[in-house]
Amino acid sequence: MSAPLHEAHPAGSGRRLPDTQQGMRRRNLSRVMHTVRAEGPLSRAAVASRIGLTRAAVSTLVDELIRTGLLEELGPERPGRVGRPGSALAVSGHGPAGIGAEVGVDHLAACAVDLRGDVRARAVRHGTNRGRPPGPVIRELTALVRQVVAEAEREGLWPAGLAVAVPGLVARDARTVVRAPNLDWHDTDLGALLPAELPLTVDNEANFGGLAELWLGEATARDFLHVSAEIGIGAALLVDGHLLRGTRGFAGELGHVPVRPDGPECPCGGRGCLEQYAGEEAVLRAAGLEPGGDRVGVLAERAAQGDEEVRRALRDAGTALGIALTGAVNLLDPETVVLGGALSGLAPWLLPSLEDELARRTAGPACAVAVSRLGPQGPLLGAAHSVVRAVLDDPSSVAGRS
């Protein structure tokens, strides 16, 4: 496995390894990991009964997973006897970690997540990246990545891979940023700029945001449209738990759905795109506020205080979101629309007009709208968790490491 591309295929939902013994072993290792992660601590016998294998077969798998550092034994009785049948198994907090990183328009971030799903290290640097060339930006991001890796290593973890969320279109090679208009990056191979020692996946921030919602969100839906609203607006469509990526990997460009075809010009070349009405900067402009600082926080505060100009700006943004989402819902028929990203913090003032448009315009029955609990953390967490999922889905991919 050169990169955890399989984040789009959670375990048990469609991956097919060749039906050889090797494939069967890999699949069973994954089943043990997912079972212990979901229901642990569990004894070997409990794992065996849950996945329908013999005690002996499970013991062999478990021994390998303990050796690799993916599982650990709890229970202090008779310590040191690795593999003791009676003791309870848990996912290790000292094994591989997923390293996530994020290039935002106005921040950089990195984090390390262990196999249990806990964030073990985090680093953020605020400051605009708009118009900065990729080289210096990625050098700063690399410094953050090295910082969280070092911190994770101090806690006994080791990095299994790096996944980077970017605000732009990413080619199917999962390395090349084809176009990031809000950064002004074009055809940038991040693989050449990032540390070579870690398996790398680069993906659109909205895709990682959608996957984070699937893996970590409160909703149990597996068919939803996840809207990531920041300075740019992206979306991720999850169909039966799978991310719809599009032919070239460019699906989900909700921000450039035309809302008013004769509206203001958009850097994408179109006119009246959703971003011109509901992107963070458009909303700030409409509310009479300057960009900079904790803008979403300021908007929320003023809206809560009853500032009518801010409230109107948010109502209008909700209307534009509702118009664009009507098109998306009519085309895709998702179970739910989940509002994520920075603007999710403004949901109380966006949702009424958004839901009103959606209910009035949708050809079929109205679609429920939910607000993500992950908010602006989604893309970074989704990136780190994609590496963790890849390890859980194929533990043998990291077998040689430990």
Place this chain on the structure above:
Amino acid sequence: MSAPLHEAHPAGSGRRLPDTQQGMRRRNLSRVMHTVRAEGPLSRAAVASRIGLTRAAVSTLVDELIRTGLLEELGPERPGRVGRPGSALAVSGHGPAGIGAEVGVDHLAACAVDLRGDVRARAVRHGTNRGRPPGPVIRELTALVRQVVAEAEREGLWPAGLAVAVPGLVARDARTVVRAPNLDWHDTDLGALLPAELPLTVDNEANFGGLAELWLGEATARDFLHVSAEIGIGAALLVDGHLLRGTRGFAGELGHVPVRPDGPECPCGGRGCLEQYAGEEAVLRAAGLEPGGDRVGVLAERAAQGDEEVRRALRDAGTALGIALTGAVNLLDPETVVLGGALSGLAPWLLPSLEDELARRTAGPACAVAVSRLGPQGPLLGAAHSVVRAVLDDPSSVAGRS
């Protein structure tokens, strides 16, 4: 198999039967059928080498398929000796047939297609169905269905199932028309109105149109957005050869994507929907023509003669299609957009403005637009072929019949 629901999953593209001997046998029967259909006539030995089974195993499968009437032996030497190893195998022209039917807003149609894909019977009745209650319409459709079934039976075929294309939203039960605004039908169970003796699938006409394009179209693409433009405008999204149906089966409502959010009211409850600009009636109205008769033919004739009013109407319809498709392409990133249905005959006058909008507005690289060769025949052919595909994908489903 109670209904050929598997038209969305062409053979080899993802269906998984249980890994039992029974499942294996069914899968191998299907592989034999698909191989002979794609490359036949073929000898048993040729089939065996192509699908990697032994001669003996293939002979057993072939004997069963001949007994069921799905395959036949060519080669007049020593006729009558069924199963003779040296003779060439071909898909039978006398076995099961797929019966397709279509409820159009202004016509009804039915046809029978054999396993080779040849249309063996066809019946059409023109006349508006707008506002007519489902009962009388379906009685007339049933008469057409019985007519093509009788004609097919005279040719030695027998009906394996009935698939009905309707211009509306169909529930996941593949029987109930939830909403067909151009007919004014709501929550209509067609299963209760159609002949009970045939396995039944009801689906949206745009879905069948898209599947027809996948199975019968000239393009080899498996990722495309198929636009069915008639009085209503629908779309079908094919992702890696699979139809994206949406959570409730309502995906593809391109006609109700908002183009100009403050535009004219639409029967769906919205405003400025695509159908208000590019639906057949909107185009006729804009061109100063009355509905009725071969309207698309009249439009094409006048446009070809240089009628500026008609040309402008078509140009504007193309612009509206381009705006709505920009949203769809930005969201879905298909490889191609295929223009099908009645309006495909007007492509020379629609395409320039459509492609212009799409190229100017799409956030990613522009998406190619193709015109369907199937045109208005797509939904009916797609319906009939869906039954045929279901038989080819699971020949044992009809084993008891013959």
